[in-house]
Amino acid sequence: MAKQKKAPRPKAETPKGFRDYFGAEVTERAEMLQKIAAVYHRYGFDALESSAVETVEALGKFLPDVDRPNEGVFAWQESDEDGHGDWLALRYDLTAPLARVYAQHRNDLPTPYRRYAMGPVWRNEKPGPGRFRQFYQCDADTVGAPSVAADAEICAMLADCLEEVGIPRGDYVIRVNNRKVLNGVLEVMGLEEGAQRDAVLRTIDKFDKVGESGVRELLGKGRLDASGAYIDGVGLSDDQAAPVLAFLTSKGGDAVETLTNLRAAVGASQIGAEGVQELETIAELVAAQGYGPDRIEIDPSVVRGLGYYTGPVFEAELTFEILDEKGRKRQFGSVSGGGRYDDLVKRFTGQAVPATGVSIGVDRLLAALHAKGRTDTATEGPVVVTVMDRDRMADYQDMATELRRAGQRAEVYLGNPKNFGNQLKYADKRASPIAIIQGGDEKERGVVQIKDLILGAKIAENATLEEWKERPSQYEVPRDQMLEKVREILATYGGDDA
Amino acid sequence: MAKQKKAPRPKAETPKGFRDYFGAEVTERAEMLQKIAAVYHRYGFDALESSAVETVEALGKFLPDVDRPNEGVFAWQESDEDGHGDWLALRYDLTAPLARVYAQHRNDLPTPYRRYAMGPVWRNEKPGPGRFRQFYQCDADTVGAPSVAADAEICAMLADCLEEVGIPRGDYVIRVNNRKVLNGVLEVMGLEEGAQRDAVLRTIDKFDKVGESGVRELLGKGRLDASGAYIDGVGLSDDQAAPVLAFLTSKGGDAVETLTNLRAAVGASQIGAEGVQELETIAELVAAQGYGPDRIEIDPSVVRGLGYYTGPVFEAELTFEILDEKGRKRQFGSVSGGGRYDDLVKRFTGQAVPATGVSIGVDRLLAALHAKGRTDTATEGPVVVTVMDRDRMADYQDMATELRRAGQRAEVYLGNPKNFGNQLKYADKRASPIAIIQGGDEKERGVVQIKDLILGAKIAENATLEEWKERPSQYEVPRDQMLEKVREILATYGGDDA
Numbered sequence: 003m004a005k006q007k008k009a010p011r012p013k014a015e016t017p018k019g020f021r022d023y024f025g026a027e028v029t030e031r032a033e034m035l036q037k038i039a040a041v042y043h044r045y046g047f048d049a050l051e052s053s054a055v056e057t058v059e060a061l062g063k064f065l066p067d068v069d070r071p072n073e074g075v076f077a078w079q080e081s082d083e084d085g086h087g088d089w090l091a092l093r094y095d096l097t098a099p100l101a102r103v104y105a106q107h108r109n110d111l112p113t114p115y116r117r118y119a120m121g122p123v124w125r126n127e128k129p130g131p132g133r134f135r136q137f138y139q140c141d142a143d144t145v146g147a148p149s150v151a152a153d154a155e156i157c158a159m160l161a162d163c164l165e166e167v168g169i170p171r172g173d174y175v176i177r178v179n180n181r182k183v184l185n186g187v188l189e190v191m192g193l194e195e196g197a198q199r200d201a202v203l204r205t206i207d208k209f210d211k212v213g214e215s216g217v218r219e220l221l222g223k224g225r226l227d228a229s230g231a232y233i234d235g236v237g238l239s240d241d242q243a244a245p246v247l248a249f250l251t252s253k254g255g256d257a258v259e260t261l262t263n264l265r266a267a268v269g270a271s272q273i274g275a276e277g278v279q280e281l282e283t284i285a286e287l288v289a290a291q292g293y294g295p296d297r298i299e300i301d302p303s304v305v306r307g308l309g310y311y312t313g314p315v316f317e318a319e320l321t322f323e324i325l326d327e328k329g330r331k332r333q334f335g336s337v338s339g340g341g342r343y344d345d346l347v348k349r350f351t352g353q354a355v356p357a358t359g360v361s362i363g364v365d366r367l368l369a370a371l372h373a374k375g376r377t378d379t380a381t382e383g384p385v386v387v388t389v390m391d392r393d394r395m396a397d398y399q400d401m402a403t404e405l406r407r408a409g410q411r412a413e414v415y416l417g418n419p420k421n422f423g424n425q426l427k428y429a430d431k432r433a434s435p436i437a438i439i440q441g442g443d444e445k446e447r448g449v450v451q452i453k454d455l456i457l458g459a460k461i462a463e464n465a466t467l468e469e470w471k472e473r474p475s476q477y478e479v480p481r482d483q484m485l486e487k488v489r490e491i492l493a494t495y496g497g498d499d500a
Numbered sequence: 501m502a503k504q505k506k507a508p509r510p511k512a513e514t515p516k517g518f519r520d521y522f523g524a525e526v527t528e529r530a531e532m533l534q535k536i537a538a539v540y541h542r543y544g545f546d547a548l549e550s551s552a553v554e555t556v557e558a559l560g561k562f563l564p565d566v567d568r569p570n571e572g573v574f575a576w577q578e579s580d581e582d583g584h585g586d587w588l589a590l591r592y593d594l595t596a597p598l599a600r601v602y603a604q605h606r607n608d609l610p611t612p613y614r615r616y617a618m619g620p621v622w623r624n625e626k627p628g629p630g631r632f633r634q635f636y637q638c639d640a641d642t643v644g645a646p647s648v649a650a651d652a653e654i655c656a657m658l659a660d661c662l663e664e665v666g667i668p669r670g671d672y673v674i675r676v677n678n679r680k681v682l683n684g685v686l687e688v689m690g691l692e693e694g695a696q697r698d699a700v701l702r703t704i705d706k707f708d709k710v711g712e713s714g715v716r717e718l719l720g721k722g723r724l725d726a727s728g729a730y731i732d733g734v735g736l737s738d739d740q741a742a743p744v745l746a747f748l749t750s751k752g753g754d755a756v757e758t759l760t761n762l763r764a765a766v767g768a769s770q771i772g773a774e775g776v777q778e779l780e781t782i783a784e785l786v787a788a789q790g791y792g793p794d795r796i797e798i799d800p801s802v803v804r805g806l807g808y809y810t811g812p813v814f815e816a817e818l819t820f821e822i823l824d825e826k827g828r829k830r831q832f833g834s835v836s837g838g839g840r841y842d843d844l845v846k847r848f849t850g851q852a853v854p855a856t857g858v859s860i861g862v863d864r865l866l867a868a869l870h871a872k873g874r875t876d877t878a879t880e881g882p883v884v885v886t887v888m889d890r891d892r893m894a895d896y897q898d899m900a901t902e903l904r905r906a907g908q909r910a911e912v913y914l915g916n917p918k919n920f921g922n923q924l925k926y927a928d929k930r931a932s933p934i935a936i937i938q939g940g941d942e943k944e945r946g947v948v949q950i951k952d953l954i955l956g957a958k959i960a961e962n963a964t965l966e967e968w969k970e971r972p973s974q975y976e977v978p979r980d981q982m983l984e985k986v987r988e989i990l991a992t993y994g995g996d997d998a
Contacts, residue, residue, distance in 0.1 A: 396785055
C-alpha cells in the first residue's frame with residue numbers, strides 16, 4: 003500500500019500587509035490611547051465601540067483620501083439559507099460607522115452627540131514599507147452641533163491631547179483652513195460643480211507635494227512629474243488660476259492679515275465670506291481659551307481633506323526636525339487631521355446633520371515620541387527566579403509570589419532548568435534587571451543569591467577593576483531579606499514596576 | 501425626460517449578530533482589561549497584539565468547542581493580479597494566532613514565551629439572544645514550558661485576576677482536571693483512538709448539561725432529550741461505561757480523597773498515573789503559594805474543553821447565585837477556562853511545543869459584576885455650561901476650560917441654544933451632575949448660577965418642603981468662585997471625575 007501523503011505544513015506568516023505587535027509596542031500604544039481617551043472624556047466625549055464589521059451598504063464610500071479614491075475594503079458575502087446574503091466588510095475608518103450608529107440610535111442619543119472611538123481599521127490596499135492594511139485610529143467627533151464653537155473646541159482638545167502624550171508646546175501647531183473659503187474662491191472663478199471643478203480640487207490637494215509653482219502648472223497646461231511622466235493640466239489660464247493660488251498663499255504674518263487676504267480672495271462670494279467669518283470666530287474662541295497662534299493658527303495652505311470636508315478643516319503638525327532613513331533632516335509632519343462634514347448621516351436619514359471631528363494617528367505619534375527619545379525607558383523586564391533544584395519549584399514560586407504581592411514583576415524560570423546558562427540567557431532576553439538564585443547549599447543556610455543583571459552587564463562592558471571590587475553585582479542575603487534587597491537594587495535604577 | 505430614480509437609502513443597521521457598545525459599556529470593559537493586563541504583566545507575561553486577519557491556512561481548525569465543531573469563520577479570498585489570492589479570515593480566537601506567531605518568530609522570542617493578548621475575535625455562527633459574532637477574549641499563555649508549574653502558575657494568576665477585578669474570595673473557585681487522567685481511564689477501558697473513543701469524549705462533554713444519569717444513558721443505549729428527540733447512545737454496556745462515570749464523579753471531600761479515587765479509576769494505566777501525579781503537583785504548588793482548595797481545587801467533573809486540551813484543564817466558576825431572566829435563582833457559572841495543549845505549534849514546525857493558557861470571558865465577568873451591583877456608579881456625566889447668549893460662546897468656553905484644567909469633566913452646550921429647556925433636557929440625558937448658567941444679568945453682576953441637577957432630581961422626586969428650603973438646588977456665586985462651588989457640590993456625591 004502506498005504511504006499516505008502528508009498534507010504540507012501551513013506557512014507561519016501574517017497575510018501580506020499585516021503585522022504583529024510585541025510587548026512595549028502594544029503597551030505604549032495602549033497607554034497613549036488611555037491618555038487621549040482621558041482628554042476626550044474630560045471634554046465631555048463619550049466612548050463608542052462600534053462593530054468592526056459593517057454591511058457594505060452602510061459603509062458606503064466615504065474615504066477621505068482623494069489621492070486614493072479607489073481604496074478597497076475587505077469584503078465578503080454572507081451565505082444565508084438561500085445562498086446569497088448581505089455583503090459585509092471590515093470598517094475602513096471610524097467615521098462611516100459613526101454615521102451609521104448615529105442614524106440607527108439617534109432617538110436614544112443626546113444631541114449634540116460627542117463621541118470618541120479608538121481601534122483598528124482595515125484597508126484593502128497594496129501594502130508597502132511602513133504601510134499596513136490594519137492600523138489604529140483614535141477619533142473624536144461632535145454630531146449635531148452646527149456652530150463652529152464645536153470646531154474650535156476640537157482644535158483646543160487636540161492641542162491638549164498632544165501635550166498630554168508628551169509633545170510639548172512649541173513642538174506642534176494646529177493649522178485651520180475652511181472649505182467654504184475655497185468654495186467662495188471657486189465661485190468667484192465661475193467654476194460650477196462639475197468635472198473641471200473636481201479637477202481643480204484634486205490639484206489643490208497636491209499643494210503639499212508640488213508647491214505653489216507645481217499647482218500653477220497643474221492648473222494650467224500640465225507638468226513633468228519627478229518620474230519624468232507628463233501630467234496633464236486642468237487647462238485654466240494664468241488669470242483664471244490666480245484666485246486659487248491667492249487663496250493657497252494667503253497666510254500673513256498674523257490672523258488679521260491672513261483674514262484680510264482671504265476676504266480679498268473670496269471677493270463678493272457669500273459662501274466665501276461666511277467661511278472667512280467662521281475662521282475668524284474659531285481664532286477668537288481658541289484665543290479666549292488661551293490657545294494662541296503658536297498652537298492653533300489659521301493657515302489656508304492646509305489642503306489635506308479639503309475636497310472631503312464641507313467647512314473648517316484642521317491638521318496637527320509636529321514642527322521639530324527628525325532624521326529620515328537617509329540621515330537627512332526633515333520635519334516630522336502631520337499626526338492628526340479633521341474637519342466638518344455635514345453629509346454623512348444624510349445618506350441614511352435624508353436629513354443633513356452637522357458633524358465635525360478629528361482623527362489622531364497614534365502610530366505616527368508614537369513614532370514621533372520615539373524619534374525624540376521621549377518614551378518611557380523604565381526597567382520593564384521581570385525579576386527571574388532561577389531553578390537550581392526542580393524538586394523545589396514550590397520554594398521558587400513562593401519567592402516570585404512574594405515579589406508580585408509587593409507589586410514587583412517576577413516569574414520563575416519555567417523552561418528546562420538543566421542548563422543554568424540557558425536560564426541566564428533567558429533572563430537576558432527578557433531584559434530582566436535581577437536574577438534570584440537558591441541552590442541546595444543556599445537553601446540549607448537560609449539565604450538567596452541576588453544577581454544585579456543591569457550592573458553585571460555594565461561591568462562586563464566597561465567597568466574598571468576598582469568599580470568591580472567596590473560594587474559587586476551579586477549579593478547573598480537571608481531569604482527573608484530578599485524583597486528588601488530587590489527593592490534596594492531596583493531603586494538605584496529609578497523605579498520599580500508596581 | 502424621465503426623472504432619474506434615486507438610489508434607495510442604505511439601512512442604518514449593524515449586520516446581524518453584531519452590536520455597538522456605548523459609554524460605560526466601553527470604559528468598564530477597558531478598565532477591566534487594564535486590571536487583568538496588570539496582573540498578567542506582574543506574572544511576567546508580555547503583551548502581544550497579532551493582526552485580526554490571518555490566512556485561513558495559518559488559522560486551521562482548532563476551535564475548542566466540541567459542541568459546535570462546524571463553527572465557521574468570516575473568510576474571503578484575496579484578489580491578486582491573477583485573480584486568485586490567499587484565503588484570509590478574521591481570527592476566531594487568540595490561541596490559533598499565538599501558535600502562528602510563535603512558529604513565525606520563535607528564534608527571536610524567549611523560551612518559555614509568556615504572552616497575554618486581549619481583543620475582539622469573530623465567529624461566523626448563527627447569532628442568538630446574547631450571543632454575538634464579535635466578542636472580546638483576554639488570554640494568557642505560556643509556550644515552551646513543559647512543567648505543570650506553568651499550569652499551576654496560571655491557576656494562581658487567574659485567581660489574582662478575579663480578585664483584582666472585584667470578585668472576592670469565596671465568590672469563585674478554580675477547578676482543575678486533567679485530560680491525561682481521562683486518557684488513562686479510556687486506556688483501562690480498552691478504547692483505542694477512533695470513532696467510539698471520540699463519541700465517548702463528545703458524551704463526556706455533555707456532563708455539565710445532562711449530569712451523571714444522562715451521561716450513563718448516552719454512553720449506553722441513548723436518551724430522550726428535553727425536546728423529546730431520541731439521542732442515540734455510544735452503545736457501551738453499563739460495566740464498560742463504569743470507569744468513565746467513576747472518573748467524572750471521583751471528587752472527594754478533599755484533594756487527598758479525590759486523588760485516591762482518581763488513582764483507582766486509572767488503574768494500571770501509565771498515562772493515567774502521570775495525569776494524577778500532575779494534579780497532585782498542581783495542588784501542592786498552588787497550596788504552597790497560599791491558594792487553598794477554597795480557591796483552586798481538583799475537580800474531575802470539569803469537562804469543558806477536555807476533548808481539546810492534552811493535559812491539565814481549568815475552569816473558573818463564580819459560585820454566587822443570581823436571578824435569571826425568569827426570576828429563578830441560579831449559579832452564575834463559568835467565566836474563564838483554559839488548559840494545556842501541546843500540538844498547536846506542531847502544525848507549523850513539525851515539532852511539538854508544550855503550551856498552556858487561559859482565556860477570561862470579560863463580557864461575562866462584567867455581567868457578573870453588574871449582577872452583584874459591584875460596578876462603579878460614580879457621577880460620570882459632564883458639567884454642562886449652558887448657553888444663554890450665543891454671542892458670548894467665548895465666555896462659556898472659558899468656564900468649561902477652567903473646569904477641565906482642574907480635572908473636571910465639562911462641556912459647553914453646542915446644540916441650538918434658543919430653547920433653554922432643551923439644554924436642561926440635554927444635561928439630563930447626559931446624566932450631568934451640574935449645569936452652569938450665566939445670562940446677561942448675571943454677566944453684568946459678575947456671577948454664575950450653579951444648578952445641582954442630582955439634588956434637583958431628588959427634590960423633584962420625593963423631598964419634603966423643609967428639605968427643599970434647607971438645601972436649595974441652585975446657587976448664585978461670583979464667577980471666580982465657580983470652580984470651588986462645583987467641587988463642593990460634587991464632593992457631596994462622593995468624587996469628582998479627575
